[in-house]
Amino acid sequence: MILNKFVFFSVKKRYFVYHIDTTVCAELDNIALTILPELVNGGPRELDDKYGHMYPKSQIRRCIKECNELLEICKFNKQPVKYKHCIQHFLASVCLHITHDCNLRCEYCYADAGSYGGERSLMGKEVMTKAIDFAFTHSGKFKEINIGFFGGEPLLNFKRIYEAVQYAKEQAKRINKRVTFSMTSNAVLLNPKIMDFLNQEGFSLIFSIDGPKKIHDKMRKTKNGGFTHSIVLRNLKKFRKKYSDNFTVRGTFTRTTSNFSQQVLFLNDQGFKHVSVEPAQLDEKHPHAISHNGAISRILYEYDQLAEIYLERFNQNNPLHFFHFDQNLRNLLHPVPKYTECGAGGGFVSVIPDGRIFPCFETVPEEKNCIGHVDSGFDKQKRRQFQRMYVDVKRECRKCWIRYHCGGGCHAFNIRYNNNITIPYKPQCVFIKYRFKLAAWILSEIAAQGDKSIKKLKTHLEIT
Numbered sequence: 001m002i003l004n005k006f007v008f009f010s011v012k013k014r015y016f017v018y019h020i021d022t023t024v025c026a027e028l029d030n031i032a033l034t035i036l037p038e039l040v041n042g043g044p045r046e047l048d049d050k051y052g053h054m055y056p057k058s059q060i061r062r063c064i065k066e067c068n069e070l071l072e073i074c075k076f077n078k079q080p081v082k083y084k085h086c087i088q089h090f091l092a093s094v095c096l097h098i099t100h101d102c103n104l105r106c107e108y109c110y111a112d113a114g115s116y117g118g119e120r121s122l123m124g125k126e127v128m129t130k131a132i133d134f135a136f137t138h139s140g141k142f143k144e145i146n147i148g149f150f151g152g153e154p155l156l157n158f159k160r161i162y163e164a165v166q167y168a169k170e171q172a173k174r175i176n177k178r179v180t181f182s183m184t185s186n187a188v189l190l191n192p193k194i195m196d197f198l199n200q201e202g203f204s205l206i207f208s209i210d211g212p213k214k215i216h217d218k219m220r221k222t223k224n225g226g227f228t229h230s231i232v233l234r235n236l237k238k239f240r241k242k243y244s245d246n247f248t249v250r251g252t253f254t255r256t257t258s259n260f261s262q263q264v265l266f267l268n269d270q271g272f273k274h275v276s277v278e279p280a281q282l283d284e285k286h287p288h289a290i291s292h293n294g295a296i297s298r299i300l301y302e303y304d305q306l307a308e309i310y311l312e313r314f315n316q317n318n319p320l321h322f323f324h325f326d327q328n329l330r331n332l333l334h335p336v337p338k339y340t341e342c343g344a345g346g347g348f349v350s351v352i353p354d355g356r357i358f359p360c361f362e363t364v365p366e367e368k369n370c371i372g373h374v375d376s377g378f379d380k381q382k383r384r385q386f387q388r389m390y391v392d393v394k395r396e397c398r399k400c401w402i403r404y405h406c407g408g409g410c411h412a413f414n415i416r417y418n419n420n421i422t423i424p425y426k427p428q429c430v431f432i433k434y435r436f437k438l439a440a441w442i443l444s445e446i447a448a449q450g451d452k453s454i455k456k457l458k459t460h461l462e463i464t
């Protein structure tokens with residue numbers, strides 16, 4: 001139910017109110033569920049008369065007092081600072097597609113095993129240096145810039161990564177800026193030399209692994225059909241033992257591996273501290289695509305199961321790390337409205353091996369998404385459609401209750417599935433709302449145990 005700017009919803013017999021503008025969410029008991037909508041709607045003053053047949057009047061009066069306090073404490077009745085969208089011209093982050101090729105042939109790969117539907121290629125030295133020059137030239141006010149390495153599998157072109165890091169550090173020093181590095185890899189090619197290098201240069205790392213051997217090896221095989229689970233797991237454990245556990249492991253689930261709570265549990269039980277398991281983004285006709293209602297319902301059921309497990313493990317002092325619940329819980333504890341999903345095309349761009357520039361890796365290789373070239377610079381008009389995007393520009397998002405929690409969804413998915421940057425990709429919307437509601441339920445169950453448990457949750461979520 002939506003009333004003015006308030007949304008009322010229930011999850012597993014707990015009731016909540018959510019304020020659209022501030023994204024504040026609070027739990028309600030039965031009586032507050034009756035009284036609060038009346039107060040929000042400016043209903044009759046004599047609520048104790050109206051509802052006296054349902055609840056004792058003393059309880060109604062207590063509830064009115066508490067609801068008014070709630071409205072005040074939660075700032076529900078205050079207007080948030082009006083958002084003014086500023087076009088971002090300066091680059092904070094550039095992702096180099098250092099390789100358009102891959103050593104694996106994952107069944108659900110949206111990038112056509114690294115080739116993105118084109119010729120397999122590696123980024124040459126000339127494009128790499130031009131892309132880094134481009135990044136610094138356009139970094140404007142930013143004192144720090146991140147250079148990311150992406151593929152396919154970036155480690156197939158490790159030599160170029162090494163050169164890029166040396167070159168970027170030299171350029172940063174020359175103009176008195178800082179540079180950081182990041183990489184997404186399937187971890188198969190990690191060796192002691194590469195691990196040393198990644199650690200020494202302080203890379204932020206995301207490694208792909210799908211959880212248990214049976215699930216991973218079904219999907220993530222080498223070109224020749226070889227299994228990769230044991231290699232990947234061994235490499236990640238070596239990296240953790242010698243250097244750090246501060247990296248993300250990322251798994252993917254599909255329609256055919258939709259029992260993804262097993263993936264989340266496995267990765268946690270291996271001791272990884274940052275775990276993300278996400279739905280594959282595939283063409284609707286792909287055999288692994290999560291496209292029809294039956295598949296979506298199955299995924300929702302699995303999120304539901306995972307919420308129960310998350311709570312159970314928290315209560316057993318063995319809490320789970322699962323990005324989509326962890327992040328929602330952080331937002332529930334410290335609500336901050338969000339007006340954009342990401343900075344693709346504005347503060348963030350991707351450069352592919354032939355030098356073309358795209359808003360992000362998800363928008364490669366569609367020519368219509370290309371926003372420039374490292375030789376000729378930005379195509380200002382094409383870049384602008386991404387720069388100007390924020391939640392209130394998207395027609396359907398403007399009507400959506402969770403818009404300032406979501407920020408308006410992924411531009412690339414909208415283009416890929418609806419051929420229109422402003423039309424949201426529906427399955428993503430369903431998952432965003434459902435995960436938020438489940439996180440609200442988890443928080444309410446933990447809050448019911450008292451302040452000590454909330455403190456424990458904050459420690460788990462690394463909230464200081």
Ligand code: SF4
Nearest residue numbers: 102104106109113152
């Ligand atoms: S490792 Fe990544 S790029 Fe390579 S096939 Fe698998 S999903 Fe595609």
Ligand code: SF4
Nearest residue numbers: 397400406408409429
């Ligand atoms: S992307 Fe979907 S969930 Fe997000 S604001 Fe738009 S309609 Fe709502």
